Amino acid sequence: IAGITQAPTSQILAAGRRMTLRCTQDMRHNAMYWYRQDLGLGLRLIHYSNTAGTTGKGEVPDGYSVSRANTDDFPLTLASAVPSQTSVYFCASSAAPGRIYTFGSGTRLTVV
């Protein structure tokens, strides 16, 4: 696949439901990130992982959780979706923290 794969590409979700956004990379990058992109606010970091087995909170972590069981996968879970989580979600990776990013194609999530 040579890059980052995000799934699903889009989703409409009822409020209160649980949802996991998937992110897989095949570049053996150490660092991975989840961002949300909202009109007028730009990209905001939700959670990150500098290496497999570690995670950290970003700027807007509330309502979201992540895990990094291995190098390739970095799923983002919304435990109980709310309408304010309607956004476009981007997963990204880099060989090391702060290095050039590779982005996934995004997941457009609508919570109704």
Next chain:
Amino acid sequence: KNEVEQSPQNLTAQEGEFITINCSYSVGISALHWLQQHPGGGIVSLFMLSSGKKKHGRLIATINIQEKHSSLHITASHPRDSAVYICAVRPEQGDDKIIFGKGTRLHILP
């Protein structure tokens, strides 16, 4: 105050014009990134630089560390250059997290 400010927010130009997008930041940095996002599309890294100038095709990125300022130039602009251009910085201090600007929306008219 945002730590990364871009100007202009929106820019419309005619095909062939020379384009400049500016990025100013308020923290000491170890690297600055320029990214491109096409409408409805993904995000692509264009440049990462920590000093001087880099060129790739019709795109040129410059940075002045002392003035905390970077510019992205596009020569002989083309409608396919229409996109959002995002500046991002890696602060010297802290936990390596990159800070993004809000982007400059560029529209090149044929």
